[in-house]
Amino acid sequence: MDRIDVVLEEFFAPAAPRDLSSRILGGLRARRAELEVLADRFRIEATERGVVRLRPGRGNHGGSRRARAHAERARQELREYLAGRRTFFTVAVDLAGVADFQARVLAEALRIPFGEVSSYAALARRVGHPRAARAVGNALGANPVPVIVPCHRIIRGDGTWGHYAFGGEMKTRLLRLERSTPTLIGCTSTRIVCRRGCAHEQRVAETNRVVFASVGDAAGVGYRPCRVCRPSPAA
Numbered sequence: 001m002d003r004i005d006v007v008l009e010e011f012f013a014p015a016a017p018r019d020l021s022s023r024i025l026g027g028l029r030a031r032r033a034e035l036e037v038l039a040d041r042f043r044i045e046a047t048e049r050g051v052v053r054l055r056p057g058r059g060n061h062g063g064s065r066r067a068r069a070h071a072e073r074a075r076q077e078l079r080e081y082l083a084g085r086r087t088f089f090t091v092a093v094d095l096a097g098v099a100d101f102q103a104r105v106l107a108e109a110l111r112i113p114f115g116e117v118s119s120y121a122a123l124a125r126r127v128g129h130p131r132a133a134r135a136v137g138n139a140l141g142a143n144p145v146p147v148i149v150p151c152h153r154i155i156r157g158d159g160t161w162g163h164y165a166f167g168g169e170m171k172t173r174l175l176r177l178e179r180s181t182p183t184l185i186g187c188t189s190t191r192i193v194c195r196r197g198c199a200h201e202q203r204v205a206e207t208n209r210v211v212f213a214s215v216g217d218a219a220g221v222g223y224r225p226c227r228v229c230r231p232s233p234a235a
Contacts, residue, residue, distance in 0.1 A: 035082040035173060039075055046070040050092030054145045056166075077197070078147065084181040086197030087114040088229070089148050101127070102139040109140065112153045113234070115178040119157045137162060147174070184212040184231055186223050193218040198229035 043057030046067040051074045060071035073091045080086035095103055104127045112118050120133040120140075129135065140151040146165050152174045156162045164171040186193040187204045193212055194201035212218040215225055215233050225231050 035177060036079055039078040039082055042075070042078065044071040044074050046074070047094050049094035049096065051145055051148060052094045052097070054148060074148065080197055081147070082177070084177060084196075085202070087178075087181060087183050087195055088197055091148065093145055093148060095144070098144070101129075101135070102142065105136050105139040106143060106149050106151075109143075109149055109151050109154060112150060113232070114150075114183055115181070117153050117155050117175070120154055120162065121157050123154055133157075141165065153178075182211040184215065184218065186210040186212055186218055191223050192226050193223045193231060194226040195229040195231045198226055200226055200228055 041056060041058070042054050044051060044060050045053040046060070046062040047070075048064050048066045050070050054074070060068060060075065062068040062071045070092055074089075077086060077089050077091055081089070095106060098106065105123060108123050108126045120136045121130075123140075124130055124133045124136045127136070136154075140154055141163050143149055143151045143165065146152070152164055152171045154162070161168050161171050181196065183196055184193050185196055185201045185204065186209070187200075188208045188210055192200065193215065194204075212223070215231050218225075
């Protein structure tokens with residue numbers, strides 16, 4: 001084999017470094033650790049009905065024991081989400097003070113699956129106002145509970161990010177986190193598949209974990225959906 005053959009072989013079939021996988025996983029864990037600490041840089045306000053506001057700051061704010069419990073649960077779930085250990089929120093949200101149009105927009109934003117995106121125009125059509133993409137953007141921009149109500153999953157029709165309350169860099173990091181976090185985890189001993197963050201999933205031993213791309217894939221090899229977190233067939 002002459003030199004040109006060697007060069008072509010190296011170019012088209014490069015050998016991966018032996019530690020490439022560990023380096024990639026290590027970098028991913030480091031980025032998630034950086035995000036996880038951000039959970040303590042939010043001020044969380046709650047009522048007895050649920051979380052009413054999430055904004056930059058420190059500490060929890062809630063008058064009653066139940067309100068404080070909502071705030072504490074929100075912070076714990078934020079930590080898990082930002083660390084890539086949760087794909088959905090269960091903490092109650094109190095949107096009683098939000099105007100009707102904005103409430104409908106936020107409700108539709110909640111329907112966008114983890115790891116996916118939609119557009120302002122598509123959201124406007126779903127709330128019955130197809131020409132109100134700008135109004136939808138304004139409603140999302142005033143979202144009182146970002147991240148928990150995932151307005152970061154809505155982008156412009158041309159693929160650009162658009163406005164985000166915590167800035168474009170944060171929006172990028174959240175979407176990148178979601179794209180790199182497995183959504184469904186199966187347990188090889190119980191043959192049950194859960195959404196990432198389910199209480200049952202969190203108890204599964206590392207040696208018994210298996211990742212699935214969809215509920216259909218899991219069902220195809222004999223797994224059944226968890227009755228607690230109820231993963232969607234579309235997931």
